[in-house]
């Protein structure tokens with residue numbers, strides 16, 4: 060560091076002063092601060108950073124644009140648009156190798172879906188679950204139940220808010236007519252007001268269509284009257300609400316409390332709740348400018364009762380603990396939470412193969428048969444997987460229900476990866492921070508892997524970080540090559556670190572042989588060393604056949620290379636060599652507490668060769 064020369068003097072002085080007491084430092088404000096700072100970070104900060112915004116290169120960032128995925132995105136949208144029409148979208152299965160943009164595209168589409176549903180006031184919720192993390196039926200259902208309970212509570216709060224605003228409107232309306240506030244429980248005052256045709260305080264045009272996609276249902280007063288009619292006729296028949304959530308959006312009362320009031324009221328109608336009793340006293344028409352006109356309420360008390368009901372509902376929701384309940388109870392809470400409101404629900408299960416692998420297809424079976432039992436809502440599932448074969452393990456009913464629509468995400472080629480990187484790098488890097496060959500090289504490396512955009516972005520970010528660390532102003536080809544090695548090593552470290560102990564022992568045996576100059580190692584040699592290592596650390600000794608299997612697994616993971624060679628009349632044998640850097644791999648193995656107990660490895664191996 061360049062300022063090392065000057066800074067220590069300052070800090071020394073401060074320390075000498077300290078003999079008089081620590082407080083001296085704290086009393087001297089700015090000067091003391093400066094002196095106590097030895098400039099550890101100053102140099103690093105002063106270097107012109109290469110990045111403008113590194114976050115956009117991280118996997119957690121969801122891009123606004125997804126080049127080369129418009130076909131898949133459009134297909135998803137064509138299927139999911141049904142939700143905005145109040146219909147149930149087909150279930151979708153999305154396949155593709157890792158890093159092909161499945162999650163990013165699905166999240167992009169669901170964001171659009173949710174925002175469009177808000178725009179047109181068509182209730183639609185999308186829930187995302189990563190099944191690699193949430194991998195049992197209990198956890199999936201519990202997580203979904205709690206998310207929907209949360210959403211239901213939020214909606215209740217919104218509705219209560221709207222209803223309170225409605226009550227305030229009523230008060231103003233009454234006050235404008237100087238009608239004394241009567242007992243709020245009585246609906247009869249409203250009929251008195253209804254006779255007063257000189258109403259003026261509320262703009263009658265406030266009852267307007269807010270422009271949903273379904274225009275046929277936008278006659279507000281008619282809708283509201285329909286509601287009154289059905290209520291006053293005392294029918295217990297549920298409104299056919301779930302067939303068309305889109306219907307209700309047109310019937311909003313005003314800007315502040317649209318659809319929800321009508322929604323919830325029509326849902327309540329079906330359960331023969333408070334609206335029945337109030338409707339019995341309110342068959343007369345309200346004046347067109349009355350705040351309750353075009354709402355399903357005919358009196359202040361009806362509104363107040365509804366608020367109480369909603370608050371009681373909110374109180375009654377019980378969150379599911381993350382363990383401990385019987386699964387059918389969790390399912391039932393989840394079911395009720397979803398069906399509490401009229402809406403279309405899209406459940407996105409990412410890494411769905413992991414869920415099936417870990418806990419079978421019960422969750423998918425339960426989710427896919429829900430629609431036949433739900434009264435108010437409808438559920439649609441999007442499954443995302445990079446294992447094309449996982450449906451082979453599904454019950455045929457689940458398989459056909461889940462795979463109603465299939466969308467394949469092919470790997471990106473080098474040109475496509477180049478486009479993707481160029482888009483991101485515009486935001487991520489300072490101008491002129493990249494030399495011309497950097498992006499093509501990152502794209503080429505990642506295309507060789509298997510067209511993985513995540514890998515390409517990782518390479519570019521790591522190359523940038525390496526350039527930053529070496530305090531250069533531009534990222535060059537060499538940084539990309541170093542980044543490639545670093546990422547590869549990180550991958551190896553991670554794979555080796557998470558191997559089971561037996562595989563680690565087999566790998567360690569191969570390393571010991573290589574370290575002692577043995578090339579073209581055969582299985583018998585590995586097995587002999589392996590046995591001794593097991594004895595040394597008191598581990599079970601597997602059979603040679605099993606050890607051969609473990610060697611094949613290490614081969615598949617790309618850690619060793621095992622080729623079968625013909626030895627002429629001596630038959631065929633496997634020749635094994637290490638495909639990862641020896642020293643780093645050995646260090647990872649020795650960081651395992653069990654393997655670190657192996658003492659004095661060197662003579663031990665030499666002894667074997669003397670035999």
Ligand SMILES: Nc1ncnc2c1ncn2[C@@H]1O[C@H](COP(=O)(O)OP(=O)(O)OP(=O)(O)O)[C@@H](O)[C@H]1O
Nearest residue numbers: 118125126157158159160161162163445479512513
């Ligand atoms: N077309 C694209 N445009 C921009 N970025 C993309 C594109 N495709 C993928 N990405 C980016 O690549 C990374 C990996 O994408 P994503 O997570 O969607 O892959 P995936 O197919 O779901 O992979 P996995 O199966 O491993 O989960 C993310 O950072 C994503 O933003």
